[in-house]
Amino acid sequence: MQRNDIETGFFATAGSPPVRWLVAPGLTDYEEAVAFMEGRAEAIAKGTADELVWLVEHPPLYTAGTSADEADLLTPDRFPVHRTGRGGEYTYHGPGQRVGYVMLDLKRRRCDVRAFVSALEAWVIETLDSMNIKGERREDRVGVWVTRPERPALPDGSPAEDKIAAIGIRLRRWVSFHGISINVEPDLEHFSGIVPCGVTGHGVTSLVDLGLPVTMADTDVALRQSFETIFGPTSDAP
Numbered sequence: 309m310q311r312n313d314i315e316t317g318f319f320a321t322a323g324s325p326p327v328r329w330l331v332a333p334g335l336t337d338y339e340e341a342v343a344f345m346e347g348r349a350e351a352i353a354k355g356t357a358d359e360l361v362w363l364v365e366h367p368p369l370y371t372a373g374t375s376a377d378e379a380d381l382l383t384p385d386r387f388p389v390h391r392t393g394r395g396g397e398y399t400y401h402g403p404g405q406r407v408g409y410v411m412l413d414l415k416r417r418r419c420d421v422r423a424f425v426s427a428l429e430a431w432v433i434e435t436l437d438s439m440n441i442k443g444e445r446r447e448d449r450v451g452v453w454v455t456r457p458e459r460p461a462l463p464d465g466s467p468a469e470d471k472i473a474a475i476g477i478r479l480r481r482w483v484s485f486h487g488i489s490i491n492v493e494p495d496l497e498h499f500s501g502i503v504p505c506g507v508t509g510h511g512v513t514s515l516v517d518l519g520l521p522v523t524m525a526d527t528d529v530a531l532r533q534s535f536e537t538i539f540g541p542t543s544d545a546p
Contacts, residue, residue, distance in 0.1 A: 312445055314423050316430040319540045320359075320416040327412070327535075328360045330545035331528060335403065336364040338371070338390050345485040348411050353481040359416075360545065361487075361535065362409040363528055368402035368495075370502055373476050380503035387501065394486035396450065396476035398502040404494035404514070406527050410477070410487035412539065419482055425450060425475060427538055428488055432473045434534035435490070435527070439520055443472060450475050452490075454513060470513035471504060492516065492527050 320327075341364060351357035369388045370381065373396035380398050381389065387400075401407055414424060429445050432452045436443035443452040452473040459468040473490040491514035499512045515522050536542055 314426040316423070316427045316538055318412075318417050318424065318427040318538055320413075324416050324540075325358050326541040326543040327539060328358045328545040329532060329542040330360060330362045332362065332364040334365070335367045338366050338369055338388075338401070341366070341409065342390075342392065345409055345411060346480075349480055349483040349485045352411055352413050353483045359413055360409075360411045361542065362411070363531070364407050364409065365403055365405065365524070366401040366407060368498055369400070371399050371401065371476075373397050373399070377503075381501070382503065383501035387498070392476075392478075392486070394476040394478045396474070399474050399476065399489065399504060400494075400499050400502060401489060402494050402498055404492055404524075406490050406492055406524060406531070408488045408490070408531065410484055412484050414479070414482045414484060417539075421477075421479065424484065425477065428475050428477070431531070431534050431538050432475075432488060432490060434537060435530045436472070438530045438534065439515065439522065441472075441515070441518060441520065453510070454518065456511075456513070468511070470511040472513050472515070472518075474504070490515075490527065490531075492522065492524055 348360055371390045371392050373394050376397045429452055433443040446453055451471050453469045454472050456468040456470055461467055475488050477484050477486050493514055493516040496512055504512055
């Protein structure tokens, strides 16, 4: 079964509290973010904290997932490099990119990692659709992509395309952490220091690069609305 054919509704069991929604101001230190996620995921697993979506921006940095190839780190001294336990390869985070850390208890939903990744992709795709941008999956690579018909076709004749969102997750006791990143208006040149997610032959884009005059706050509103259609209700974190 391809990911486009997977049912992406990922609602919690009846009676579960809404997912808490928290937006961090300014830039969030990466190591502090990881420590916070690990602590929250542990508390969710123990039943002492509600599920949480935490939206942040980071200072410029690269992260290496569990499948990262050292050859894909092209400029190792450019920005800090953080080794992380999430799945995937090298990614860039920085100002102008919205990172959504998703701490959900899959035991209340579905213990199906592939379906969960598909649901996260659907969340991004629905968010883009609300902005009149067509985001798409690719079966051979995780993340969300947009075609660029205004550019020359690739050598095999397929249309040029760029990545607009990355996905990398980790599960502990069936509670997720890490999550998604969507490019709103980052410095796209910063991606040149890595082979993003190990994929060559394609570029990287952002909402503003695609001609959409949106702010981070606009994106946050769209993300929350789309999240609720796939994962269920949210409430502001105290």
